[in-house]
Amino acid sequence: MTAAGVGGGRMMASGGPASGSSARGLRVHGARKGDRARFWLFVSPWVIGFLGLTIGPLLFSLFMSFAAWDIFAPPEGVGVRNYVELFTKDPIFLRAMGTTVSYAVWSVLLGILASVIVAYFLDKPIRGRSAFRILVFLPSVIPLVAAAQLFKRVLSPGGLLNQVLGLAGIEGPAWLLDSRSVLWAFIIMSLWNVGGSTILVLAGIQGIPRTLVESAIIDGASGPSVFRHVTLPLLSPVIFYNVVMGLIGGLQTFGQVYIMTGGGPDNASMMIVPHLYNNAFRDYQMGYASAMAWVLFAVIMCLSVLVFRSSSLWVFYESEVRKT
């Protein structure tokens, strides 16, 4: 936490409108003539990319979302028809939206819970914990396509998961082949990658000053109570970061779905981005797909704002305490 805390301060001092403070620190050579020209020279590659690959496409995409275009005939303006159709005439889209949001929310919630638990035990000073750390992290470095191919076998009706469940006397569902279980199959698969966020949470735990924990113990607090009242609040910024990034990533899920089910069975696992991909690159409905992309953008923004707004209720920043 200390390292991140220092970094946070650094960024605040120079990122926002307060960037004057960092510039002041640079006065000695910052005041040199031609500095402004040099700044623009050095950032020019990014600026060119920003104009050509971000802002240009962004505006063009917005424009296209109000048009019908199959990329062969010239585009034709249709006003808000694409957006109206999305919400009234495209049952797959509405269903995909619900599926995507529940996938993102469930995989993030369960993922965070699991990573906090795993990190809690990985922090214990026991022999062999670096080996455990490697084993936990290993699945996260396996590329998506390899993991998707593997999980097609793991989640097949007679596959690994049902074999393991069978040992416990549970008869598992057909996972990817059953529209009632397919979403849970993907959520289970996402939990396999819990190592990535576990490492971040573990780094957070290890950054907590020992003195805080020790003084709580001296005051008579028990292990679980120290975790609940000291560790967890100090971890909340790390958890917050993982929730935001996890939600944004979850809402953009594409590869697993495209490779493992193609959105099936019966569109039960269709999510926004695979649906968008089909519309754009299979059916060449560029205008319609663009409208879908903007709706996705809006959903991501809304969820992010929601999480940011709620953060004051549950995220604890040490620096805020010092201020008051």
Place this chain on the structure above:
Amino acid sequence: MRRQLGLPERIRAWIILGALSAVLILPFLFMVSISLSTDKTVAENAFTVLPREFRWENYLLVIGDPTILGYVWNSVLLCAGAILGQVLVSAFVAFGFARFRAREKGLVFMILLGTMMIPGEVTMIPQFLLFRSLGWLDSILPLVVPNFFGGAFNIFLLRQVMMTIPLSYDEAALMEGAGHLWLWRRVILPLVQPTLVAVAIFTFSWNWGWFSGPLIYITSLERYPLALGTYFMTATSNVGAIPPWNSIMVTSMLLTLPMILVYGLGQRYVYAVNIGSNDLLK
């Protein structure tokens, strides 16, 4: 200073961690086991978690397959180009943000951070049309060239590190009559080298397993990178026919091993940066 754990507490931690690691590692063992299976086992769908057969020939067959070797080569080209662009240009731009004074700098930096919030799907279609009009479809150019404009996250990361380098280094170099380009190349780059390695690792891992980009842009089999080629092995098998799962898992291992290697060798660089990346949402 750390409290010593009692034996019961240690045993409990071992049991829980052991069970958790076992659960997480089982699918990986399953992957190894399938990759070593005979064609007969594939046909019968009789895979076991712990390998019972050891058909190492599966590996030789896949590694000796010119199509697969072509996929590997395409992936190497893609990663090399992406790393070159990303490392060089992000470090160049980061230097601009870290060292020069301009009225617009704060605003430009906020925009840079803001672009990270834009989902790629929004710009995906116009970019496709742009590269199509340039005649770049079915080549790795649309996948490699954008890296030569720098990446927002990498620029942010490198700028954070460059800000910690004392300005006296710059002053000394400039006093000696060095130019800013020399200063960047000879003084700053060597000092931020660990972060450059981390940027290279991130760029590698993103591009090595990248699926959606190649899926959109590459149509010829001989230009497929390995990730797309691995997907193609099941996509092409006829409905009802059993895909060659053993070769598919060997290819998946081929896709996985470089990642394990890179993260194994570079974990200390990645670990340091992962902690630093918490800065972003502070």
